[in-house]
Every structure is written in C-alpha cells, then in structure tokens.
Amino acid sequence: MVLDNQALQREAANQTELIEQLLDIGAALSSSYDLGELLNLILSKSREITSSDAGSVYLVDSRDGTPKLLFKVAQNASRPNVSFREFAIPMTRQSLAGYVALTGESLNLPDAYDLPPTVPYQLDRSFDRDISYHTRSVLVLPMQNRQGDMMGVLQLINRKTQPDVPVNAQNVREVTQPYSDWEERIVRSLASQAAISIERNQLQDSIENLFEGFVKASVQVIEARDPCTSGHSERVATLTVRLSEEVNTVSAGPLRQIHFSERQIQETRYAALLHDFGKVGVPEAILVKQKKLYPGQMDVIHYRFALAKRTIEMECAEEKFRYLLAHPNHESETGCPLCQHLEQFDTQRNQAIEKLNHYWQILVEANEPRILAETPLAELRELSRYTYQDVDGEAKPLISPTEMTQLMVHKGNLTDEERLAIQSHVTHTYAFLKRIPWTKGLEEIPHIAYGHHEMLDGTGYPRGLKQQEIPIQAQIITIADIYDALTAGDRPYKRGLSVESALQILRQEAALNKINADFLELFEQRQVFSVLGHNSEAELESA
Numbered sequence: 001m002v003l004d005n006q007a008l009q010r011e012a013a014n015q016t017e018l019i020e021q022l023l024d025i026g027a028a029l030s031s032s033y034d035l036g037e038l039l040n041l042i043l044s045k046s047r048e049i050t051s052s053d054a055g056s057v058y059l060v061d062s063r064d065g066t067p068k069l070l071f072k073v074a075q076n077a078s079r080p081n082v083s084f085r086e087f088a089i090p091m092t093r094q095s096l097a098g099y100v101a102l103t104g105e106s107l108n109l110p111d112a113y114d115l116p117p118t119v120p121y122q123l124d125r126s127f128d129r130d131i132s133y134h135t136r137s138v139l140v141l142p143m144q145n146r147q148g149d150m151m152g153v154l155q156l157i158n159r160k161t162q163p164d165v166p167v168n169a170q171n172v173r174e175v176t177q178p179y180s181d182w183e184e185r186i187v188r189s190l191a192s193q194a195a196i197s198i199e200r201n202q203l204q205d206s207i208e209n210l211f212e213g214f215v216k217a218s219v220q221v222i223e224a225r226d227p228c229t230s231g232h233s234e235r236v237a238t239l240t241v242r243l244s245e246e247v248n249t250v251s252a253g254p255l256r257q258i259h260f261s262e263r264q265i266q267e268t269r270y271a272a273l274l275h276d277f278g279k280v281g282v283p284e285a286i287l288v289k290q291k292k293l294y295p296g297q298m299d300v301i302h303y304r305f306a307l308a309k310r311t312i313e314m315e316c317a318e319e320k321f322r323y324l325l326a327h328p329n330h331e332s333e334t335g336c337p338l339c340q341h342l343e344q345f346d347t348q349r350n351q352a353i354e355k356l357n358h359y360w361q362i363l364v365e366a367n368e369p370r371i372l373a374e375t376p377l378a379e380l381r382e383l384s385r386y387t388y389q390d391v392d393g394e395a396k397p398l399i400s401p402t403e404m405t406q407l408m409v410h411k412g413n414l415t416d417e418e419r420l421a422i423q424s425h426v427t428h429t430y431a432f433l434k435r436i437p438w439t440k441g442l443e444e445i446p447h448i449a450y451g452h453h454e455m456l457d458g459t460g461y462p463r464g465l466k467q468q469e470i471p472i473q474a475q476i477i478t479i480a481d482i483y484d485a486l487t488a489g490d491r492p493y494k495r496g497l498s499v500e501s502a503l504q505i506l507r508q509e510a511a512l513n514k515i516n517a518d519f520l521e522l523f524e525q526r527q528v529f530s531v532l533g534h535n536s537e538a539e540l541e542s543a
Helices: 002-031 035-050 096-103 126-131 181-225 232-247 262-273 277-281 295-326 337-366 374-383 401-407 416-434 445-450 472-487 499-511 517-525 528-532 537-542
Strands: 052-061 068-076 087-090 107-109 138-144 150-160 387-389 395-397
Touching: 035 052, 035 068, 035 150, 035 181, 052 096, 068 096, 068 150, 087 096, 096 107, 096 138, 096 150, 138 181, 150 181, 181 232, 181 262, 181 277, 232 262, 232 472, 232 517, 232 528, 262 445, 262 472, 277 416, 295 337, 295 387, 295 401, 337 374, 374 401, 416 445, 445 472, 472 499, 472 517, 472 528, 499 517, 517 528
Parallel strands: none
Antiparallel strands: 052 068, 052 150, 068 087, 107 138, 138 150, 387 395
16 A cells, blocks of 8 residues: 555656646747757757657748758767758658658657558668667657647657667667657647747748848838949948947957847847838938939029020120111221121120130039039129029029029038938938837837937937937947948949048047947957958058
C-alpha cells in the first residue's frame, strides 16, 4: 500500500512537472517573434520532454505553387558540432516528413531501419552516413493550425533511456527506446501549439513585408513628384541606420548611455524613409522649382521683351515717317542735316533695344538660385520701373510686382511664401503618418519624422522645438538629411559638395548648436558616410 502511494505521488509529481513545462513552453512560444529562434525552441523543448537525442523541423513552402518541405532546423546532442544548412525536399509520400505532411498522420517508428515492406515511405539514410550516426526510434508529427492547415513537420529521433548518454552506431540499441503513445499525444499537442505560433510568426512577417512594400511604394511616390531628389530617402535611411548602429558600440562619453534595440533601429529606418512623404501635399511647381522664376513665367517675360523691342522699332519707324512728312524736300547728299536727324532716330532705337538686351541678361543672371550681388540688385530695381505698351496700347510694367519679388530673393530660389509651402511638408508628413495604426515598437515613427527639421537651439521648424524636446532618432535623421542634401549630385540647381566641404558645413551647424555635435563627431570619426561609397579627402590622401 505504501509503495502504491509512493508510485502515485511520483506520477502526480511527474504530471505536475510536465504541466508546468507545457505552460512554460506555451509562454515561450507566445513571446518569440524570430522564426529561427521559435523553431529551435519548439525542437529543443520537444526533445527535452521526450529525452530525444536529435530532431529536425520542416516547414511547408507553397510560394511558387509547388508545395515542398523546407528543412529549417536540426539538432543533435551526440553530434553538436555538425552544421546543417537549409534545403528543400519534394513533398511526396516516399519520405517520412513528406508522408506526414500529406496525410496528417503521425509516424511512431521503433526502428526506422526496419520498416514493413508495404509502407510507401523510407528513411533517407544519407544523413546518417554523412555524420556517422544511426537513427533508430523516430517520432514524426504534423504541425497543423486550428483550421487543419499543414504548417510543417516535427521529427524527433532516438528517444534515449538515459538523457546524458551520447548515441552512436555501436550503442544505439542499448541506449535508445521507442516513443510511447503517451509521449506521442503530448508532443502532438505541443506540435499543434507550435503550428499556431509559426502561423502567427509568418503572419507577422507577412505584415512586415506588406508594410515594407508600402513604405517603398510611398518613397516611389515622393520621388515621382520630385525626380531631382531621387534616392534621397533611401540614402538618408541608410546613413541613419549605420549611425544608429555605431551609437550602440560607443562605450565612453556622452553617447555611452544611448542604446537602440533592433526594433528601434527599424522604427528609425522607417521614419527616415518616410520623412519627406508630406511633399505629396506641396504644389508640384514649387517642389520641382529650379530657378527663381517658373519656366512659364520666363516664357511670358520673354514675350514681353520681344513686344517691347517691336514697339521700339515701330515707334522709331513712325517718328522717321512723321519727320519725312514734315520735310518733303529731303535730298540724299553727304552731310545732309535731315539724314543726320534720321540717323539719330536709329541710334536712339538701338540704344533702347540694347538697354532691353542688357536688362534681359540681368534678369537671366538674377534668375539663378545664388546669392544676389548688389550691382544686379540695383539694376533690378531700375528694371522694376520700366514699362512697355501692351497690345491694347496700355502702359504695363515689363516685370510684374510678383515676378520682381521672386527675382529679388537674395539667396536661393524661393520666396518666403514658397519656402513656407516647402516647409509644410513636415506637417503633412506627420498628419499622414499619424493616421496609420502602427504596431507596438513602431508607434514613434510619426513623432520621429516630425522632428527632422527641428534645430537644437529652437530655430528649426515647424514647431521650434529645443534639444530636450526633439526625439534622439530625429536628431540622427537631421544629420543624415543635411549631409545627403549637401553631397547629392543629382540636383540641377546645385552641384554636390565634397565630403570634406559637407562635413565643414555640418561642423559649423554643430558649433552654432543647430545639430547634435556628439552624433556628428561619431558620424565623422566612424566615417558613416562610407556606407554610400563616399570617401573623405584625408582618407584618399592616406591611400
């Protein structure tokens, strides 16, 4: 009676321990988001429960329309140093895993080398030959989700009598034993739970792949609207990720306390890729504007200049005609006063046209997006007072007040109103990104992108935030954004600067407390820009 009680207590304790193990396994499966980690966890826990020496996991792959099994994970306690690589096998009834995947049945084989001749499947003994091993007892289980869809196959090999004893071809019959029906039921339940976890993981991957595609499509939309900056978002994201990774390696100084998780780096990458998405809300004419005046404006002004010249020529001809009518007795002779007077009309006409040509050259020069010197500035003011006679005979300014405002821009090519329209892309970006229901770990993307034009001293836009209010990731994107804007050579209105010139400008910005000096120092020291294939002048000289 005492022995029976002790046996019952041991069995109850074992069942309690098993239930606790299964609960722990369930919690572990639910918390794992990495597929490789998840599969290894499934296999190791299944082996642990059954004292299996080895095992493998296959996943069903139907992406190309032909179902096959991917050999994803393998473990072998007796051959721990043997490496396994992923490969695919046809899903047929000839293999153990293929048979289970196609039929949904379990295989519990006491000796895989001694199978009945009537079964369609056989053990692939090449694995044993390659690693000098011997497979005896095998338990092959389907991994199916709640709907009965086949997610994969779990295969356990060589259930051991003593967990710590290595298995080899000589002792395999002494140290291994068949799998019990009880173990088959327990592991099959675990396999079903694993299938649900795999499905969840694959669904998560699908969502992330979908979002990755959405982000890339969004970047294409941005670049389609502004072809001049093609590749800018990708380059900024590349620089941002590399600088974030470098921050993680810092062990001294003010950056040593900053560390970005893999999820945070992904979050920052998406924010960098989408930081300019709001440009879809900026009028295209302003977005792609290359000079101070729009091409259509230049065409209209050129027409006005041509009309003004034609008017001058007509007025000259009329003056000469009236003069000749008033002096009918004109005779051509050398030194004729009348002829000299007519020549004065021609001289005045030529001077007026030459003045218009000069004004046109001043206008063309002033239209370029560079710093406007005082001389053309003064002549522009003079041009602003010039009038011509339009087709209706009314006196009109040769250059309209709006056009003159654009030409008088001292630096760059945008008026204050146009600059505000461009700057509004940050707000448009935030409004767009804020509407997306971000998953956990990506919810800061709108706020990070919102801050990429803010300056540490509060002089940035659109909110004029100061350093402590600007997300750290946004401060990194700012450096990457400015660097790429300075060095990009694909913009027709400016030439790309050298690496050293760009770094010099960034240093000046850091000295003025505009950008983060610590991040910039790391950016320069670790030559983060090399990820774009750029080399500093110092490095080229040393080479």
